[in-house]
Amino acid sequence: GDSVTQMEGPVTLSEEAFLTINCTYTATGYPSLFWYVQYPGEGLQLLLKATKADDKGSNKGFEATYRKETTSFHLEKGSVQVSDSAVYFCALIATSGTYKYIFGTGTRLKVLA
């Protein structure tokens, strides 16, 4: 079935460092891809999305490009801030005629001042 695999954390970076969190997926058809973020003490919220191959989602300085050839949707940010410390979840919406969203296990990011 459809699935999402993302790199294990935690990822610890200094402020202004470059961030990459890897995400790959397995799906039949053409899924839509998402990154959700969970800040400490808060619920999950959508960070960005891409709905077709080669689309780039972006928000708050974060970007991710839908790569069909490598089945990847890696999250990047050029200069992280302490306020970016959170857990990041890669997700897809299944393509088998259902509206079920499938999430990865999450990657915790800690940014040090």
Place this chain on the structure above:
Amino acid sequence: DTGVSQDPRHKITKRGQNVTFRCDPISEHNRLYWYRQTLGQGPEFLTYFQNEAQLEKSRLLSDRFSAERPKGSFSTLEIQRTEQGDSAMYLCASSWTGYKEKLFFGSGTQLSVL
């Protein structure tokens, strides 16, 4: 937009007891989802509704779990004869019809089974 509301925020129960959680989605949203999340893991799909119809239920879900969404508004998730392995955060999310529409999550109900 008042957001997705879940009640209670925390529930402590003894093994073998029944528990029920409530979710109030964003009012115009017709899809409602239940997920379960344990520490260090991502949300695990349990079930979802479109309006009042339960369209899919996880094959991993025990028969002890049941969910309803009467009249297509709020939803309840009941766990019968709770077990310690049921301890988790139970998340509700809602969305509007649109194949690739985003989910709005509630803050969750943290269940602890003693």
